[in-house]
Amino acid sequence: MHVDMDAFYASVEKLDNPELKNEPVLVGGAGPRGVVAAASYEARKHGARSAMPMRRALQLCPNATVIRPRISRYQQVSAVIFSIFREITPIVEGLSLDEAFLDISDRVPAHGQPLQIARRIKERILADTGLTASVGIGPNKLVAKIASDLEKPDGLCEVRPENFRKVLDPLPIEALFGIGPKTAVRLHRAGVKKFRDLRTADDASLVPVFGRYAQRMRERAAGIDRRPVGEDAQDKSVSAEETFDQDIGDRNKLHHYLMHMTERISKNIQRKGWVASQLNIKVRLPDFTTLSRQKSLQPPANGCRELQLIAAELLGDWLDAHPGAELRLLGVGVSGLGEDRQLDLFPEGKGAKNRKLDRLLDQVADRFGDAALQRGQHKIP
Ligand SMILES: [Mg+2]
The missing domain is CATH 3.30.1490.100 (DNA polymerase, Y-family, little finger domain)
Structure with missing residues (x-):
């Protein structure tokens, strides 16, 4: 299971400043070289994104309220979320303050069906923090992480082992961890646009782009991932x-x-x-x-x-x-x-x-x- 808070920093700021509810919020540095750390969904509608220069984000969304990050406050909320995770399973792999993999397989004591567990986690997070999370369930980390993104915000998506290829195949390759914008452009030139293209591509088109990682990337596109949860x-x-x-x-x-x-x-x-x-x-x-x-x-x-x-x-x-x-x-x-x-x-x-x-x-x-x-x-x- 992959749990990911929705627009985390921006959502915490909205929680603490109710007058910003439904308003576009950009969290990040306000100076000339500032970068967006989080953009609320209202700001994203205008094209603002995290990791974008603040100046650019404000061109796209001039009405946004800019807030400096308050990391200690986010850490406080993060501690609450992670304690909820650890009530469900001892095998929690944190990726950042607001994102983690949880192993709920038979390695850990049963708590019910995955969907029930996911709903319970979402309810607890909402009750204890006032914030929403998106949850993805899958047969491995790769699929779970993709699933958590499919119905964001406030999402819940289970991709079962028998149909994960059907879900992955039509996705754009940019959704795959390890493929940045520049790599994507090179793949597009080789005609590789969707997961399906990538998993069936031959060495002639992949090796020039990925070198010795060609086979690994092909497997990833096929939803194959053997990494265990828990390497924290x-x-x-x-x-x-x-x-x-x-x-x-x-x-x-x-x-x-x-x-x-x-x-x-x-x-x-x-x-x-x-x-x-x-x-x-x-x-x-x-x-x-x-x-x-x-x-x-x-x-x-x-x-x-x-x-x-x-x-x-x-x-x-x-x-x-x-x-x-x-x-x-x-x-x-x-x-x-x-x-x-x-x-x-x-x-x-x-x-x-x-x-x-x-x-x-x-x-x-x-x-x-x-x-x-x-x-x-x-x-x-
Ligand atoms: Mg997040």
């Missing part, structure tokens, strides 16, 4: 550390270790399809004093180069502030992990070059071993 990346962190035989004070050496560890972490989370929203470094002094420094990543990232630059900056700053310090241990870690949602597999532009490089390095390592090719050192900030 939110609570996870990935870290690496090195205890030195002899304390090290040399900046270059420390930098070198840090870059290696960060690269390992980047590969690790890329393989899992995660992005990190925070990076931290840890230093331990000869007297065992242990300190850490962290920085948030906005937007969340997993690229080797991006993570290395931030790790290097944190270490550089710390060393600047502690001249002559020697380290007994150095570590680096990432946390606030979530699914890589903008997994537009082969986009152009920002970040694409770095991701391409990461993939290339991966392929070289697969063939010739980890030591075959390494990144050059960049300047220590």
